[in-house]
Amino acid sequence: MTRETLLNIVLFAILPTTALVAFALDEPFIITLATKAAILALAGVGLNIALGLGGLVSFGHAAFFGLGGYAMGILASHAQSYTPLMETPFLIEGTKSMLVIWGVAIVASALAALAIGALSLRTTGVYFIMITLAFGQMLYYFAISWPAYGGEDGLSIYVRNDFPGLNTLDPIQFFAIAFGILAIVLFGAGRLAKARFGLALSAARQNAERVETVGLTPFRLRLVAFVISGAVTGLAGALFADLNRFVSPTMFSWHTSGEIMVFVILGGVGRLFGPVAGAALYILLEHTLGGLSEFWHVYLGLLLLLVVLFARGGLIGTIAGREVAHD
Amino acid sequence: MSTILLIEQVLNGLQFGVMLFLMAAGLTLIFGVMGLINLAHGSLYMVGAFAAAAVAGWTGSFALALVAALAASATAGALVELLVIRRLYDRDHLDQVLATFALILIFSEGTRWLFGSFPLFLDVPAALAGPIMLPGGILYPLYRLVIIGVGLLVAAGVFWLIAKTRIGIQIRAGEADREMIAALGIDISKLYTMVFALGAALAGLAGALVGAIQSVQVGMGEPVLILAFVVIVIGGIGSIKGALVGSILVGLTDTLGGVLLPPLFATFMPASSATSVGSAVASMAIYILMVGVLLFKPSGLFGGK
Numbered sequence: 221m222t223r224e225t226l227l228n229i230v231l232f233a234i235l236p237t238t239a240l241v242a243f244a245l246d247e248p249f250i251i252t253l254a255t256k257a258a259i260l261a262l263a264g265v266g267l268n269i270a271l272g273l274g275g276l277v278s279f280g281h282a283a284f285f286g287l288g289g290y291a292m293g294i295l296a297s298h299a300q301s302y303t304p305l306m307e308t309p310f311l312i313e314g315t316k317s318m319l320v321i322w323g324v325a326i327v328a329s330a331l332a333a334l335a336i337g338a339l340s341l342r343t344t345g346v347y348f349i350m351i352t353l354a355f356g357q358m359l360y361y362f363a364i365s366w367p368a369y370g371g372e373d374g375l376s377i378y379v380r381n382d383f384p385g386l387n388t389l390d391p392i393q394f395f396a397i398a399f400g401i402l403a404i405v406l407f408g409a410g411r412l413a414k415a416r417f418g419l420a421l422s423a424a425r426q427n428a429e430r431v432e433t434v435g436l437t438p439f440r441l442r443l444v445a446f447v448i449s450g451a452v453t454g455l456a457g458a459l460f461a462d463l464n465r466f467v468s469p470t471m472f473s474w475h476t477s478g479e480i481m482v483f484v485i486l487g488g489v490g491r492l493f494g495p496v497a498g499a500a501l502y503i504l505l506e507h508t509l510g511g512l513s514e515f516w517h518v519y520l521g522l523l524l525l526l527v528v529l530f531a532r533g534g535l536i537g538t539i540a541g542r543e544v545a546h547d
Numbered sequence: 548m549s550t551i552l553l554i555e556q557v558l559n560g561l562q563f564g565v566m567l568f569l570m571a572a573g574l575t576l577i578f579g580v581m582g583l584i585n586l587a588h589g590s591l592y593m594v595g596a597f598a599a600a601a602v603a604g605w606t607g608s609f610a611l612a613l614v615a616a617l618a619a620s621a622t623a624g625a626l627v628e629l630l631v632i633r634r635l636y637d638r639d640h641l642d643q644v645l646a647t648f649a650l651i652l653i654f655s656e657g658t659r660w661l662f663g664s665f666p667l668f669l670d671v672p673a674a675l676a677g678p679i680m681l682p683g684g685i686l687y688p689l690y691r692l693v694i695i696g697v698g699l700l701v702a703a704g705v706f707w708l709i710a711k712t713r714i715g716i717q718i719r720a721g722e723a724d725r726e727m728i729a730a731l732g733i734d735i736s737k738l739y740t741m742v743f744a745l746g747a748a749l750a751g752l753a754g755a756l757v758g759a760i761q762s763v764q765v766g767m768g769e770p771v772l773i774l775a776f777v778v779i780v781i782g783g784i785g786s787i788k789g790a791l792v793g794s795i796l797v798g799l800t801d802t803l804g805g806v807l808l809p810p811l812f813a814t815f816m817p818a819s820s821a822t823s824v825g826s827a828v829a830s831m832a833i834y835i836l837m838v839g840v841l842l843f844k845p846s847g848l849f850g851g852k
Contacts, residue, residue: 241649358834365827521652
């Protein structure tokens with residue numbers, strides 16, 4: 221067993237252990253923090269598929285996070301007010317079912333990722349960073365100026381959506397849902413990285429010309445990766461909206477894109493558990509530093525700066541050492 | 548829509564575009580010469596605006612405020628370059644994005660710490676306050692007209708600097724081949740600090756000038772920063788000419804889109820929904836413009852390769 225595998229097991233156990241201890245001590249707020257970390261980690265795992273595996277520096281993943289959030293907000297607000305979403309040409313009702321909402325969030329963000337990816341992947345390097353940023357901002361301003369769903373103020377949902385057999389308003393049960401999804405997606409992302417598709421994608425990141433020479437199309441590989449990545453982040457957005465029972469255009473803002481990227485980098489780019497470590501650390505910092513000073517972002521900024529300048533490879537890279545190509 | 552209103556809006560768009568140019572010129576120079584994406588450029592804009600507002604508050608002089616804005620943002624730029632940015636030149640873009648994102652957090656929260664969360668106000672100097680009558684009977688605020696003039700003058704100055712002076716030649720040579728110009732005995736790291744400080748000073752000037760029209764507050768640089776990115780992507784990264792054309796295009800599209808699109812949609816939609824659809828589309832217009840440009844020219848209008 222390598223040190224990274226060992227570390228991964230520890231990281232995987234951190235969130236449920238925290239939640240269970242908090243449950244035993246009757247500290248629902250801590251459980252909610254663990255849930256938030258799990259959901260943000262999920263968003264990071266999504267971005268990491270594009271960023272770590274595909275080398276696509278997307279600075280617009282807030283677009284998918286926000287779309288997932290609004291999928292939840294729009295469907296649940298219609299169910300809440302008993303008004304149909306659409307009557308012509310056929311009737312679409314709102315819903316309070318999490319499973320349906322997740323499906324809609326995944327499909328909506330995957331379609332958006334397909335469109336954004338197909339346009340953005342024509343460019344590379346800085347242009348790619350900028351154009352993904354611009355798409356995110358486009359949706360942000362759209363959400364602000366579109367009055368039907370709360371505009372700038374956002375949308376509140378009074379009761380958390382339903383999941384068959386569970387009481388989602390109970391913090392520990394909602395944590396179980398969020399962590400369960402994170403575990404499934406982590407497993408899937410781990411398999412993806414080792415599958416033929418993942419290997420081809422990594423190869424396209426390292427040397428696109430060679431991949432082309434063996435008859436694969438880097439553009440197509442990257443587009444598929446971008447769509448999967450967007451869909452996972454969209455699912456995280458739906459969960460995040462359900463956690464807060466609130467959606468607002470902030471979910472689309474470029475700060476959100478930056479923060480999702482920060483989770484990935486703090487933990488370690490391209491490491492399967494990087495986003496988990498990053499999101500957990502972020503929440504921990506937010507909670508502890510936020511308690512010390514109102515201006516905790518200054519410290520976060522300094523820490524981030526130090527990680528980028530001196531601790532390349534993030535938390536996992538620092539503890540577990542260099543990445544091994546085969547294990 | 549009356550012609551007078553249209554001309555006013557074109558002037559507003561021009562004023563906006565010229566201010567964007569001051570931001571975009573620095574960004575594109577820094578990218579062109581050092582190959583660095585600087586997200587913290589918006590923070591330098593904010594530093595300029597805050598320095599101007601603080602000095603104007605103490606002394607009451609707008610001219611001193613402008614000098615303070617230039618000095619503060621250039622100093623902040625040079626410091627940031629020496630302490631942080633210098634280590635990022637040979638890193639990949641991801642590291643640059645993150646490190647400068649971290650700088651934004653530090654600058655924004657630090658400013659909030661120093662000045663509080665409430666916006667400051669910077670008054671338009673008395674000599675420039677009030678409207679002026681333009682030919683054709685258009686009343687237009689004199690200050691905005693002066694901003695357009697100052698912006699165009701600075702743009703001309705930057706073009707002159709790049710095209711005609713020794714420093715400009717060194718900057719262009721640095722863009723083309725940084726090893727070679729170092730080998731020719733030019734202190735490349737001093738040149739880099741200078742370019743960065745110059746870009747920062749332009750951003751600070753823009754912040755101070757715009758600060759007199761809008762309020763001076765934390766986070767004011769970020770919307771402008773993103774628009775400046777859109778500008779340099781449209782114009783082609785590294786091209787000053789592209790930055791100028793892109794700025795004017797974005798300024799006009801953004802201003803005119805908000806005025807013209809809602810009535811345009813009203814021609815084929817019910818008036819109530821036309822306003823919301825029109826303004827929603829107008830808020831996205833510049834991004835649609837950018838996507839359109841990139842579809843036909845993936846490296847921008849004036850970008851190389």
